[in-house]
Amino acid sequence: QVQLQESGPGLVKPSQTLSLTCTVSGGSISSGSYYWNWIRQPAGKGLEWIGRIYTSGSTNYNPSLKSRVTISADTSKNQFSLKLTSVTAADTAVYYCAREDCTGSTCSPGDYWGQGTLVTVSS
């Protein structure tokens, strides 16, 4: 059973960099045909796709966040990470990591999710 767990600071100051890690258990992030995604949700609002990294290391980002986002992977720790620079209060949200399975003829996104972690941007 695949499990994902987000971790990182719950409070980040404005203009600083938000850094989160997603630890994956029950499967390797470097094998198979999977994308590893980051998604966020401000309180009381909808979901926003941030970006993803493939098992090969290639990445895709939300165009509206692309200039501030970096997603990377540490295969030795079976983790992937999110860095979001120059944060403002608008980046306050619950951040989720999720797996996207592309082993079939199409992809099935979000078959496994982390529980989410709240990050607040405030001084």
Added chain:
Amino acid sequence: QTVVTQEPSLTVSPGGTVTLTCASSTGAVTSGYYPNWFQQKPGQAPRALIYSTTNKYSWTPARFSGSLLGGKAALTLSGVQPEDEAEYYCLVYYGGAQVFGGGTKLTVL
């Protein structure tokens, strides 16, 4: 910037049928946009229901079905149960990027 639009809210009676839709600002949603559907209940992570327009996960109840309807992606719930009250989100692929709809709050009343 691409916008995906869903009904903000819908109400359905227990045992009834309801269809939620998902429209794209770029034009008709087709199978090539691989639309997906998620259910989210308060305080929980989203749960995937439908992928690539019509495909169900092993955990997706049979009463949920996905389709294309009038240029939109659609999620139909037949024989609605009280536990189906939730927020529903569609997700559409635009090449390498993905966009969520704004969500539909489904009330079972």
